[in-house]
Amino acid sequence: MKWDPNKYVQFADHRDRPFYDLTARITAATPQLVVDLGCGPGPLTHSLAERWPDARVTGLDSSEEMIEQARAKQHAANLSFAVADASAWMPAPETDVLVSNAMLQWIPEHRQLIAKWLGELAPGAWFAAQVPGNFGSPSHTLMRQLANSERWAPQLAGVLRHDDAVGEPADYLKILLAAGFESDVWETTYGQILSGTDPILEWVRGTALRPVLARLSDKDAAEFEADYARLVAQAYPAFADARGGSLTLFPFRRIFMVGRKR
Template sequence: MKWDPNKYVQFADHRDRPFYDLTARITAATPRLVVDLGCGPGPLTHSLAERWPDARVVGLDSSEEMIEQARAKQHADNLSFESADASNWMPKPETDVLVSNAMLQWIPEHRQLIARWLEALAPGAWFAAQVPGNFGSPSHTLMRQLADTERWAPQLAGVLRHDDASGEPADYLKILLDAGFESDVWETTYGQILSGPNPVLEWVRGTALRPVLARLNAEDAAEFEARYAELVSEAYPAIDDHRGGTLTLFPFRRIFMVGRKR
């Protein structure tokens, strides 16, 4: 599956806010190595380099497109970007801060991965991650239901994750506590207001719809998108913004976990 960095940052204001809410809970003073796992195109990783100028900050992502753009546009003396597959990656002993923002939901075994990473981190190290908790929302359920219809099931069977792609807050809290971490786990539902025609479709084009687009040819992808656009516009009706345009309310639940190893 290929990522489109430009499409991903289309809603940067909304996508970036959870990262800052997450990392604000990290109070590490002088970390040696800070890792951003699933760094995407890199601007948020750059903010970590600015926050901790004496640390070595590394952004990791499995998407060559994301890493290429990050290296081209994000520069600091203490910042670098590398390709890595999170499913077989392990933190180095000197890792003092490990951050993962909106990435783990793509990995079915991420709960087991988290446990292994926490075990590998040294005492005093920080772990902070955020995952979407909206897989039961219409934006996702309608996509899965459409993919399961007679028209699309032969091509899309098994492509889309189910509503358990992310765990619940209690699941992550237990993982952190079992690993000996002082833990802070919470959830937030952002009342996101999007503008433009069918903006929820535009949103998922940058994330959840990517596996579908990767599986279908151009003609079929356009057909799938057209039907999905009809369904999602009914689920998220636009309202008049009193200036001649329209706005769409797109609630988005996210789950946060932050901990420091005792």
């Protein structure tokens, strides 16, 4: 599945905020090695390099397109990027801070992976991750229902993850505590206001819809998107702003976990 870095950053204001809310809870003073796992096109990884200028900061992502763009815009001397498959990756023992923002939901076995990563980290190391918790929201349930419909099931059966793609906050808290971490786990629902025509479709084109688009021809993809846009327009009705423009409220739940190994 290929990623489009430009489409991914289309809603950067909304997508970036959870990263900063997450990393604000990390109070490491002078880390030596910081890893951003699932770094995407890299701008948020740059913020880690700026925050800890004496640390080696590495951004890793499985998408060659994402890493190519990240390297093209690299400007910090203490920063590097590399392609890596998170499902087969393990942190080096000297890793002081491990960050993963909106990536783990793509890996079915990520809860087992987290436990392994935490076991490899040294005492005093930090782990911080954020995953979307909106798989039960209309934006995702309608997409799965459409993909499983009579029209699309022959091409899309099994393509989309179900509503158990991520755990609940308590699940992640137990993993951190079992690994000997002082832990802080919470959830936030952001009241995102999107503008323009078919904004929910535009949003999912950068993330959740990618597996569908990868499976369908251009003609079929356009038909699927049109069907999906009609469904979510009913679930998320637009309203007018003070200037007569079109706005849509898109509530987005996210789950956060931060811990420091005792």
